Amino acid sequence: MKIRIKTSKDAPQAIAKRWNLALHGCVAKTPRATVYKVDAPQGPAALKIYNEIGSAGEGAAVQFLRHLEPGAGVKIYRSSAWRAAVLMEWLDGPALSALLVNGEEDTATRHLAAVAGAVARSRFKLHAQYRRVMPALKTNLANCRAHAVDHPEAENLHRAIALFDHLVATTTQERIIHGDLHFGNVVLTDDGPRLIDPKGLRADPAYEFGRVLIDPSHDVRSDALIQRIKRRAPIFADGIGVTPERPIQWLAVRLAQRVFSNSPKDASRQEFAPHLAAVLDLAER
Helix, strand or coil, X not given: CCCCEECCCCHHHHHHHHHCCEEEEEEEECCCEEEEEEEECCEEEEEEEECEECCCCCCCHHHHHHCCCCCCECCEEEECHHHCEEEEECCCCCEHHHHHHCCCHHHHHHXXXXXXXXXXXXXXXXXXXXXXXXXXXXXXXXXXXXXXXXXXXXXXHHHHHHHHHHHHHCCCCCEEECCCCCHHHEEXXXXXXXXXXXXXXXXXXXXXXXXXXXXXXXXXXHHHHHHHHHHHHHHHHHHHCCCCHHHHHHHHHHHHHHHHHCCCCCHHHHHHHHHHHHHHHHHCC
C-alpha cells in the first residue's frame, strides 16, 4: 500500500513560521523537492520541502543521515510529520563534481571513497525501513530479457545477467548504502567531505559505485572510459574493503539495465550503449 501526501504551495511559509525560520529564497528545485536557504535558531540552514511523499520516495533519507558516522553527512535538525519537510545544516563548499571540472580527479575520487567508507562503518538501526535493491533489479533484468529476444545486442544483456547472478550468489551481507552516490552529492567543507541527498537503500555495498566509476561519461571514448574505471575502482574498493573487480561487475550490470530498460531514443541509453561491451569485457576478466 502506498500513502502519498501532496504539499501545498504555501508549505514553505507555513513551515518557516512554525519552526521560526527566515526564508531567503529557493536554491535548488527538482520535480520531487525544493530546497530553500533559511536562517534557523541553529544558524544558516537548508529547508527541503518534498512536493509529494510516498513509499517510493526518500522516507529513509532522514533515518540514514541521523545514523551516519559523525561528520560524514549533513546534520539533520528536525523533520515534519511524514518527513514532508526537513531542516538540515547549511554546508559551505564546492561539490566534488567541481573538483572534476577543475581536473582534480584523484582528489575528488579519494574524498568520495572516504565518505563511502564512513557509510560502511556506520551502525544503522531498523534495517527493514530501507528498501532492498536486488529484488527490483532482478525483476527489471528479467523484463529486459523478455523484450530483448530479437535485439541485435541481446548477448550483452545475457552477459550482464550472468554477472548479476554471480554477484547475488556471492553477496555475503547486504548493507545500508547512500543509494545515489555521485560526485555532486558530496560537499567538500572545511571539515572534510560531507554526504547530502541520500536515498537510503539496502544492497551489496559495491553496488554503490555504479555511477561514480564513469562519471562523467558523455563525449568520452570507450578506451578512455575503461582507463578511468581502472583508476577509480581500486580506490573505491579499498574504501569499503572489497576487491576492485566487484564494483566493476556491478557497473556492468547497471549499465546493461540502463541500456535495455529504456527506449532507443532515451538520452541515457544513447550515452551508455556505446560503452557496454567494453565494460562487460573488463568485468569478465
